[in-house]
Amino acid sequence: MAFVTHYVRRGFSSSAVRSVVIKNVTIIGGGLMGAGIAQVAASTGHSVTLVDTSDDILKKSVKGIEGSVKRVVKKKFADKPEAGEELIQKVLQNVSTSTDAGLAVRGSDLVVEAIVENLKIKQDLFATLDKLAPAHTIFASNTSSLSVSDIASSTSRLDRFGGLHFFNPVPMMKLVEVIGTSATSQETFDSLMSFSKVLGKTPVSCKVRFTIIIVAVSCHASKEDIDIAMKLGAGYPMGPFELSDYVGLDTIKFIMDGWSAMDPDNPLFAQSELLNKLVAEGKYGKKTGEGFYKYK
Ligand SMILES: CC(=O)CC(=O)SCCNC(=O)CCNC(=O)[C@H](O)C(C)(C)COP(=O)(O)OP(=O)(O)OC[C@H]1O[C@@H](n2cnc3c(N)ncnc32)[C@H](O)[C@@H]1OP(=O)(O)O
Numbered sequence: 001m002a003f004v005t006h007y008v009r010r011g012f013s014s015s016a017v018r019s020v021v022i023k024n025v026t027i028i029g030g031g032l033m034g035a036g037i038a039q040v041a042a043s044t045g046h047s048v049t050l051v052d053t054s055d056d057i058l059k060k061s062v063k064g065i066e067g068s069v070k071r072v073v074k075k076k077f078a079d080k081p082e083a084g085e086e087l088i089q090k091v092l093q094n095v096s097t098s099t100d101a102g103l104a105v106r107g108s109d110l111v112v113e114a115i116v117e118n119l120k121i122k123q124d125l126f127a128t129l130d131k132l133a134p135a136h137t138i139f140a141s142n143t144s145s146l147s148v149s150d151i152a153s154s155t156s157r158l159d160r161f162g163g164l165h166f167f168n169p170v171p172m173m174k175l176v177e178v179i180g181t182s183a184t185s186q187e188t189f190d191s192l193m194s195f196s197k198v199l200g201k202t203p204v205s206c207k208v209r210f211t212i213i214i215v216a217v218s219c220h221a222s223k224e225d226i227d228i229a230m231k232l233g234a235g236y237p238m239g240p241f242e243l244s245d246y247v248g249l250d251t252i253k254f255i256m257d258g259w260s261a262m263d264p265d266n267p268l269f270a271q272s273e274l275l276n277k278l279v280a281e282g283k284y285g286k287k288t289g290e291g292f293y294k295y296k
């Protein structure tokens with residue numbers, strides 16, 4: 001572990017703040033987001049351990065990382081194939097995998113959690129890791145919709161806990177939302193901001209909402225018409241149904257159910273029969289080959 005001292009402006013005054021230099025990162029969850037976060041962390045020189053529940057899933061994650069970094073290289077190093085090959089090798093060397101989260105966090109400066117969007121499961125994971133990770137290790141959740149304070153409450157390191165909300169696809173999307181709870185220390189917050197910048201991202205401190213997706217799944221026009229309207233009329237790169245398939249309908253349902261539980265009378269969060277049906281049939285979107293649209 002190392003510290004740097006730098007100056008931040010808060011209001012009209014500046015104050016010296018230390019932030020943890022993050023070198024070793026454990027990422028829990030090797031799905032869409034975890035694999036993407038592992039890729040960008042590895043390509044910016046971090047030593048990454050990617051954790052999931054089985055070796056088969058992890059093999060798929062690493063294959064996905066390799067495929068994605070090759071896409072980046074094809075664009076970025078079109079004229080410099082050797083530099084491109086070097087980056088591919090660097091990423092693959094910097095990523096190791098494990099099915100033992102407790103073991104993986106032992107040498108970590110930062111743990112980023114990107115598992116299923118379920119409060120109890122995230123709390124249980126962090127409660128276990130809290131007992132095993134070194135005292136200095138910062139914990140961060142990539143949650144889309146849950147309260148970071150609620151997740152952190154299962155640990156005894158409230159000051160070293162925050163949200164790091166990346167966007168999908170992680171290698172392409174520049175934004176990272178850094179979320180500090182009322183208990184997050186300034187040092188932790190600054191460390192998460194610095195880490196995001198080192199990854200080449202633009203960190204901001206704010207909350208996220210998916211009103212467009214929610215309005216779309218509750219709406220009665222055809223999905224094709226809504227997607228075309230949002231792309232051609234509003235300049236969105238993907239329409240809300242395409243984007244829902246891209247995010248994962250299982251994740252969208254976790255988010256909507258969570259908000260519905262918090263605000264049951266809000267018609268925006270009313271159950272969508274179509275969404276429920278697709279999820280019940282295992283049609284989660286692009287990752288399973290079918291969601292609102294078919295991808296096979
Ligand atoms: C749920 C949450 O909590 C928060 C969220 O993340 S919400 C989701 C936020 N994300 C968005 O809104 C994404 C909206 N979509 C987009 O920005 C774009 O459609 C996109 C960047 C995903 C793809 O770009 P595109 O131009 O539409 O399509 P596409 O031709 O597939 O990609 C262009 C290039 O981007 C790059 N690219 C796209 N996806 C990539 C990936 N996963 N890895 C690496 N490179 C990628 C590649 O260079 C690709 O070129 P090749 O196909 O030749 O490899």
Ligand SMILES: NC(=O)C1=CN([C@@H]2O[C@H](COP(=O)(O)OP(=O)(O)OC[C@H]3O[C@@H](n4cnc5c(N)ncnc54)[C@H](O)[C@@H]3O)[C@@H](O)[C@H]2O)C=CC1
Nearest residue numbers: 029030031032033034052053114115116117143144168247
């Ligand atoms: N899909 C998206 O566009 C975005 C998702 N998020 C958030 O990121 C998190 C992950 O989402 P995705 O990557 O899309 O999900 P995903 O379903 O693609 O991947 C989740 C992975 O976590 C693994 N996992 C589940 N429980 C685990 C445990 N206890 N220990 C280790 N691994 C475990 C699963 O096997 C799976 O591989 C969620 O909180 C989601 O809300 C945030 C931004 C965008």
